[in-house]
Amino acid sequence: MSRQALDLDYFEKVVVYKSLTDERYLASVIDHVEPRFFTDKSFKSIFSIITSFFQKRFTVPNKTEILSFCNTPELKQDFKSVIGKIKDIDKNLNNDELYNNTERFLKEKSVFHTMTDVATECSKGNIDPASIYDKFERCCGINLSVDTGFDMFRNYSLLLDELRVDEPTISTGYQWLDNKLDGGFLQNGRSIYIFAGETNVGKSIVLGNLACNIAKQGKTVLLVSLEMSEMVYAKRLAGNLTGIEINSLRHEIPRLEDRLQSFVTNNPTSRLLIKEFPPSTITAAQLGAFIKKIEQNGNKLDAIVLDYINLMHSSIGQNSYERVKYATEQVRALSYQYNCPVITATQLNRSGYDEADPGLDTIGESIGLAMGADAIFSVYQQEGDKDLDILRMGVMKNRFGPNHGNSEFSIHYPTLTITDGESGNIENATNDVLSAMELKANS
Numbered sequence: 311m312s313r314q315a316l317d318l319d320y321f322e323k324v325v326v327y328k329s330l331t332d333e334r335y336l337a338s339v340i341d342h343v344e345p346r347f348f349t350d351k352s353f354k355s356i357f358s359i360i361t362s363f364f365q366k367r368f369t370v371p372n373k374t375e376i377l378s379f380c381n382t383p384e385l386k387q388d389f390k391s392v393i394g395k396i397k398d399i400d401k402n403l404n405n406d407e408l409y410n411n412t413e414r415f416l417k418e419k420s421v422f423h424t425m426t427d428v429a430t431e432c433s434k435g436n437i438d439p440a441s442i443y444d445k446f447e448r449c450c451g452i453n454l455s456v457d458t459g460f461d462m463f464r465n466y467s468l469l470l471d472e473l474r475v476d477e478p479t480i481s482t483g484y485q486w487l488d489n490k491l492d493g494g495f496l497q498n499g500r501s502i503y504i505f506a507g508e509t510n511v512g513k514s515i516v517l518g519n520l521a522c523n524i525a526k527q528g529k530t531v532l533l534v535s536l537e538m539s540e541m542v543y544a545k546r547l548a549g550n551l552t553g554i555e556i557n558s559l560r561h562e563i564p565r566l567e568d569r570l571q572s573f574v575t576n577n578p579t580s581r582l583l584i585k586e587f588p589p590s591t592i593t594a595a596q597l598g599a600f601i602k603k604i605e606q607n608g609n610k611l612d613a614i615v616l617d618y619i620n621l622m623h624s625s626i627g628q629n630s631y632e633r634v635k636y637a638t639e640q641v642r643a644l645s646y647q648y649n650c651p652v653i654t655a656t657q658l659n660r661s662g663y664d665e666a667d668p669g670l671d672t673i674g675e676s677i678g679l680a681m682g683a684d685a686i687f688s689v690y691q692q693e694g695d696k697d698l699d700i701l702r703m704g705v706m707k708n709r710f711g712p713n714h715g716n717s718e719f720s721i722h723y724p725t726l727t728i729t730d731g732e733s734g735n736i737e738n739a740t741n742d743v744l745s746a747m748e749l750k751a752n753s
Contacts, residue, residue, distance in 0.1 A: 316411060316414050316415060316418070318349075318415060318418065318419070319349060319350075321397050321412075321415050322347075322349065322350055322353055322415075323349050323395055323399055324350075324399060324403070324408070324411075324412075325343065325354075325412060325415065326348075326357060326360075326392060326396060327396040327399050327518050328403075328408070328412075329357065329360055329370070329390060330360065330370060330396075331370070332370070332532050332737075333370045335408075335412075336360070336364055336370055336536035337364075338409070338412075339412060339416065339454065340361055340364060340365070341523075342416045342420070342452050342454075343357070343361075343416060343419075344419075344423070345357050345358045345361075346423060347415075347416070347419040347423070348419075349697075350395070351388070351394050351461060352387075352388035352389075352391040352395070353392060354393045355384075355385055355388045356376070356385075356388055356389055357370070359376055359379045359380070359385075360376070363375060363376075363379070376389060377389065377557065382684055383517050409454045409464065412454055413452060413453070413454045416454075417449060417450060417452050420448075420449040420452065421446065421449045422689060424445050424446060424449050425480060427445075428445065430443050438625070439749070440591070440592075440593050440596065440623055440625055441625040443593065443595055443596060443599075444593055444625040445625075447493045447595040454473055467659075476493075477492075477493070477496060477497075477498075478496075478497035479491070479492070479493035479495060479496060479497055480494050480495045480496075480497050480527065480529060480612065480613060480651070481493070481494040481524075481527065482494050482495060482520060482523060482524075482525055483519070483520065483521075483522075483523025483524070483525070483526070484719070484728075484730055485730055486717040486730065487687070487729075488702070488705070489501075489711070490685075490705055490708060490710070490711050490712060490715065491685060491708070491710045491711060492710045492711045495524075495613065495651040495653065496651055496710075497612070497617070497650075497651075498649050498650075499646060499648065499649045499650045499651050499652075500645055500646050500649075501642075501645055501651050501684040501685075501709075502638065502641060502642040502645060502651070502652045502653075502654065502682065502683055502684055502688070503516065503651060503652070503654070503681070503683070503684060503685045504619065504654055504655060504656055504683045504685070504686045504687055505653075505654075505655045505656075505685075505686075505687050505688075505689050505703075506655065506656045506657070506658055506668070506672075506673060506674075506687070506688050506689065506706060507655070507657075507658060507688065507689035508657070508658045508663045508690070509657065509688060511689055511690060511691060511701075512689060512691075512701055512721065512728075513617075513618065513655040513689055514537075514538065514546075514617050514618075514654070514655070515546075515701075515721070515726045515728065516689055516703075516728065517533070517615050517616075517617050517618070517653065517654070517655055517725065518543065518546050518547055518550060518726065519550060519726075519728045520534070520615060520653055521533045521547070521582060521613075521615045521653075522547055522550045522551055522582070523614065524613045524615075525577075525580045525581065525582040526580065527580075528577060528578075528579040528580055529579075529580065529581075529612035529613060530579075530580075530581040530582075530583070530609055530610060530611055530612050530613075531581065531582050531611070531612060531613045531614075531615060532583045532585065532601065532604065532613075532614050532615070533547075533582065533583065533584045533585070533610050533615045533617070534585050534586075534587065534597065534614065534615065534616045534617065535584065535585070535586045535587075535617050535655065536586075536587055536588070536589045536590075536592075536616075536617060536618065536621035536622070537589055537617065537618075537621060538586070538617070539586055540584045540585065540586045543584050543586075544584055545559055546726050547582065547584075548570065549724070549725035549726055549727070550567060550672075550725055550726055550727050551569070551570065551573055552565075552566055552569040552570060552573070553569070553725060553727075554566055554569070554725070555724035555725055556724065556725060556726065557724070581609060583604065583609070583650065586602070586674070589621040590621055590622075590623050590704055591623055592622065592623055593622065593623050593624060593625060593637075593640070594622065594624070594637060594640030594641045594643065594644060595640070597622075597641070597644065598644050598647060598648075598744050601614070601643025601648055605648070611648055611650050612642065612650055613650050613652075613653060614645070614648070614650060614651070614652045614653070615652075615653045615654070616641065616652060616653070616654040616655075617628060617654070618654050618655035618656060618657075619634065619637060619638055619641060619654040619655065619656055619679065620634055620637075620656055620674070622637040622639040622641065622658060623637070624636045624640065629676075632678070633676055634656075634678060634679050635679060635681070635682065636678075638678070638679045638683065639681040639682045641654070642682055642683075642684075655689075656673060656674065656679055657674035658673065658674050658688075659672055659673065659674040660671045665690065666690070666692055667688060667690065667702075667704040668688045668690060668704070668706070668717050669686070669706060670686070670706050670707060673686075673706075680706075680707060683707060684709045684710070685705075685707060685708045685709060685710060686705075686706040686707040686708075687703050687705060687706060688702075688703060688704040688705075688706050688716075689701065689702070689703055690702050690703075690704070693748035699721050699722065699723065700718055700719070700721070700731065701718075701719045701721045702716060702717070702718055702719065703717055703719065703721070704716035704717075710737070717731060718731030719731040
């Protein structure tokens, strides 16, 4: 059944009438409606007065207040014309229908004018596909939800029911991280987790290990690489999954094939998809469109691993602070849209280099990133840690549990595999290094 068309010219009258008489309605539409959306000249001029007044006073102007801004005979005539055109509107409007139709009106008007603007820019040679995509994404994303939210005092029984049910989580594969996150990554998404470290400390290694750990639980993981090719990442993950040293993979192809086939047989529901995009070219909206294609092919994602957030492109923002801040917010929104957690990384600034357990003030490029993150863990090494195969993590921000603490992990560099930092592993690594030093001294 085809969707019935909305009479846009008539609905202009409804929008202006409700904006003049309903403060809540005006507050809902004011961020989305523009005077140019109205074809009627009198509606354009009077709505401009209404919105200007509301933005200053946060209330709807009355007749006297509007007239005080009608400082020309033309504006006075426009106001008289508006009153005459809306007086016959049926005032008994169904609230749900009103908001649904208003949303349609705003989307259709916004798309039309965006198409006009884009055509004008393209005719001048100003063609930016990412910016164009974002503009249309914003048009189609207009939402006038009238849901008042959760009533704490009248509906607290819903809170009790929620507390009786454990929030489903996906284990990180590391006990310390799981404890800090109250079980692991939130299975239903609505969250973004960030691992922050200096250059070459091992952020990508951490992300690769987390992707493997999640996939091993029979989950489907999308790993998006913005700086390494798909095959380079695949080799890293192959070493992690099979225990074969990465530099030996090409010499151990039969053993590699046997172990990968064994993993597939033992984990029939596991999927680990690696997708490469050039750095600073893809926006959150474009990533969302790519994810939608994956899900349309029958692959429901359980987690998105993004390497890494600073290399995302955003058409919003005039500098790196704003660009990274908005990119973080937009990527976090994907976790709502696709109901799965987003796990990514970021750089530390120079003050965080060689710091033991760096804090939020060492986040590079944009502290706005820290505002949007649900949990941030530092990844760092102290002097001598690399020789001892030790990698450390600390809590920088955490909405799910303790906001402090740090832990040691063991890292096996030949396979880029990170394991919980049990004392036995670290002691063995220490003994290996000491033995190597003794051999060197005696040679």
